Amino acid sequence: MARNFLFPQVEGLLHGGDYNPEQWLDRPDILEKDIKLMKEAGINTVTMGVFSWAVHEPTEGNISFDWLEPIMNRLYDNGIYTILATPTGARPAWLDEKYPSAMRCDDMGVRNHHGVRHNHCMQSPEFRQKVQIIDTALAKKFANHPGLLMWHISNELGGYCYCDTCKKKFQEWLADRYDHDINKLNKAWWTTFWSHTFNSFDQIEPPYANGENCVLGLNLDWKRYNTWSATDFMKFEIMTLRSAGAKEPTTTNYMEWFYDYDYRYMSQFIDVISWDNYPESHNNWQSDADHMLERSFNHALFRSLKPDKPFMMMESAPGVVNWRPYNKYRRPGMHKLISMQAVAAGSDTVQYFQIRKSRGSSEQWHGAVIDHIGTNDTRIFKEVASLGQDLKKISEIAGTMADNKVAILYDWDNRWAIDDAWALAKDTKNYDKTCLEVYKEFMSLGVEPDIVGSNDDWSKYKIICAPMLYVLQDGIGDKIALFVEEGGQFLSTYFTGYVNKDLLSNLGGFPGQGLDKVFGLRSEEIDTLYPEDKVTIKIIDKAGLAPHSINVYDYQEMLRDVSADVLAKYNDDYLAGTPAITRNEFGKGHAYYVACRTNQSDLEFLYREMLDHTGIVYSKLPTGVEKHTRYSDDSAYDFYLNCGDDHATIKKIDGEDIISNAEIHGSLKLDKYEIAIIKH
Numbered sequence: 001m002a003r004n005f006l007f008p009q010v011e012g013l014l015h016g017g018d019y020n021p022e023q024w025l026d027r028p029d030i031l032e033k034d035i036k037l038m039k040e041a042g043i044n045t046v047t048m049g050v051f052s053w054a055v056h057e058p059t060e061g062n063i064s065f066d067w068l069e070p071i072m073n074r075l076y077d078n079g080i081y082t083i084l085a086t087p088t089g090a091r092p093a094w095l096d097e098k099y100p101s102a103m104r105c106d107d108m109g110v111r112n113h114h115g116v117r118h119n120h121c122m123q124s125p126e127f128r129q130k131v132q133i134i135d136t137a138l139a140k141k142f143a144n145h146p147g148l149l150m151w152h153i154s155n156e157l158g159g160y161c162y163c164d165t166c167k168k169k170f171q172e173w174l175a176d177r178y179d180h181d182i183n184k185l186n187k188a189w190w191t192t193f194w195s196h197t198f199n200s201f202d203q204i205e206p207p208y209a210n211g212e213n214c215v216l217g218l219n220l221d222w223k224r225y226n227t228w229s230a231t232d233f234m235k236f237e238i239m240t241l242r243s244a245g246a247k248e249p250t251t252t253n254y255m256e257w258f259y260d261y262d263y264r265y266m267s268q269f270i271d272v273i274s275w276d277n278y279p280e281s282h283n284n285w286q287s288d289a290d291h292m293l294e295r296s297f298n299h300a301l302f303r304s305l306k307p308d309k310p311f312m313m314m315e316s317a318p319g320v321v322n323w324r325p326y327n328k329y330r331r332p333g334m335h336k337l338i339s340m341q342a343v344a345a346g347s348d349t350v351q352y353f354q355i356r357k358s359r360g361s362s363e364q365w366h367g368a369v370i371d372h373i374g375t376n377d378t379r380i381f382k383e384v385a386s387l388g389q390d391l392k393k394i395s396e397i398a399g400t401m402a403d404n405k406v407a408i409l410y411d412w413d414n415r416w417a418i419d420d421a422w423a424l425a426k427d428t429k430n431y432d433k434t435c436l437e438v439y440k441e442f443m444s445l446g447v448e449p450d451i452v453g454s455n456d457d458w459s460k461y462k463i464i465c466a467p468m469l470y471v472l473q474d475g476i477g478d479k480i481a482l483f484v485e486e487g488g489q490f491l492s493t494y495f496t497g498y499v500n501k502d503l504l505s506n507l508g509g510f511p512g513q514g515l516d517k518v519f520g521l522r523s524e525e526i527d528t529l530y531p532e533d534k535v536t537i538k539i540i541d542k543a544g545l546a547p548h549s550i551n552v553y554d555y556q557e558m559l560r561d562v563s564a565d566v567l568a569k570y571n572d573d574y575l576a577g578t579p580a581i582t583r584n585e586f587g588k589g590h591a592y593y594v595a596c597r598t599n600q601s602d603l604e605f606l607y608r609e610m611l612d613h614t615g616i617v618y619s620k621l622p623t624g625v626e627k628h629t630r631y632s633d634d635s636a637y638d639f640y641l642n643c644g645d646d647h648a649t650i651k652k653i654d655g656e657d658i659i660s661n662a663e664i665h666g667s668l669k670l671d672k673y674e675i676a677i678i679k680h
C-alpha cells in the first residue's frame, strides 16, 4: 500500500506533547532548559495554546501573541514543530463575567458558575462571537508559519448543555429532522403511549433530570442533536480559522470509549483523527495484557474513523496520571510498550500530556517528560528519551497503513439505544464489552479487526461481526444480505435487529429488515439470567468438534423457524434441545447467529471457521502477545508486543527486526513488555 504521510515536512514519526510555556514566562532559564531537554529526548513537536486564552487576551479585546511567537520561533529553529490549539477549552474570567450565556446549564437547566473547563455552551451567540475574534487573531498571526504543523480545535469536546438557547436549537433540529411535521415525530417516538403526544415542536424539552426521560426516541435524538451541536461548534472554529487564512490540517482530540457524541459523524469534518490515550496500567481487576487489548480496541476504533491515513495519539501520560481513583506509576518498560502499541495500531505520533509538570493546581502531579526536579536523569525522562531514539530508528514506519479484512460493527446509536432500552438486565447489558471480547478473540489468532459503522464502506472486508446489533439503520438489512450473498462471513448474536433507527420494534419477527432470511431463523424470546443461573449449551458435530458443553451467561434467546444448520443446542430447562448457535449458507457466504452469551474463547471454532472460509492467514499467538501489521508499497511490518507478565516465543518468523536490526528466521523470543517490528 502506498504510504500516506500526515506531515510531509517532518521526517519520520512525531514525538512530543502538550507544552505550557505560558506558566513559566517569568522563568526564561526554564524555557531555555526545556528546549535542550526536549532535543535530548528526541522530541520534534509540541502542542501549545490549549488553555491559553487568558494569556492571549487578558482583558476583553486586548489580544497579543507576543509571548508565544518568540517561543514558537525558537522551537522551530531547534527542529521542533508546533501544533497550535484554539483556546476554547477554558474561558477567561472576564468572558463569563460579561457574557454569562457562555456558561453551560446542567441537566436541571441551572447555569453553572465560572470555573474549571470544557463547560461552555456551544450554541451561545456571545461565546461564539468571542471565539471568532480570538481564533481569527490566532490564524492571522500564525497561519503559514513554517513551524506550524496543524490546528488543534478546542480540547476534548464533550458534554451537553440544557440552557434555553440549546433547547431552542434542539427544537429546530427536530423540526428539520421530522420535516416540520409534528405528527411524524409523534409516530417515530410512539408518543401515544402515556399521553405523551406533542402539538408542536416548541413543546419539546431536552430530557431534563427532573423532566421527561421515558420517551426513548427523545433520549436518542437528544444525543444525536448534541453530536450535531458539538460538530457545529467545531466546524464554526474550523471555518473561522480558514476564513482568516489558515491552510494547515485540523484535528480535535478524541477520548477513549467516548459516549457523548457519535465520533463517526464528527470525523467527516476534520482532516486527521487524534485521541488521548490514558491506560490504567497495573490495575487490580485485570491483567496488563487484557488492559492493553482495551487500548488496542480503541486504537482500532480511531484508526477506522479515517482508514485512508494514519491517526495521532495526541496525548498519553509519561509515568502517571493524577485523576483516577488510584494512580499507579508505569512500571519500567510499560511506557515504551504503550507508545509502540499506538504506532503498531496505526498512529504516526507518540504525544504526551505534558512536556513539563505544572508547579501548582490540579495538574501539578500529572506525569510529564520533565519533572519538578528538572533533570535529564529521572527514570521517566530516560524512558522517554530511549523511546525517542527508537522512534527515530523506525522512522520508515511513518505513512504506512493497516490493511485489515475483518471488522467489528460498532454504532453509537446502538450503544445509546441498548443502554436506554427497558430490556435485558440493568447491570449486564455490556455492549462495549461484548464487542471488545470479539475483538480480543480475533487478536488472539493474530488477526487484527477494524471497527466499522453501519454506514461505512465494507467492500474491503471478508468477515464482519456485529454483536448485539439491536438498532438496524435504514437499508442495513439489504447491505448485510448483499455482503453475505457475495461471499462474506457475517456473525451476529442475541438482541439483533429488534428495532429500527427510531427505536420502533421491527414487526414480523426479529431480526428485522429481511435478516431472518439471511440467518435462516427468527428470535421469539430473550431470557435474562441471574449470575447464579447455571445454563449450558452443547456444541454438536456439525461444528467440526467433538460434542461438548459450554457455559452460558446473562442472556439466552429462544429461536424459531430455524432453517439454518444448528451448531449448538441448549441443554437446560424449557429451551432444552432447541438451537443456540447456527450457520446459514446464504449466496456465496455464511451468516452465523449466536443466540446466547458465552465466553468468546469457547467460540474460537467459529472464528477459525470463518477465517478458513475466507483464506485469511491466522495463527494462535502466545497469551499476552499482540500482533499488528502496517504496510508500505513493498514491505509489511509485523509488530509483536509482549503485553504479558512472562517471556513469550512466537514461531515461524521470517524477517528483520528493525528495532534490534537482528535477522530472525524461526522463533522470536520476547521478554516481558518487549517489542519487535519484523519487516518482510
Ligand SMILES: [Zn+2]
Binding pocket: 104, 105, 121, 122, 123, 124, 161, 162, 163, 164, 165, 166
Ligand atoms: Zn446551551
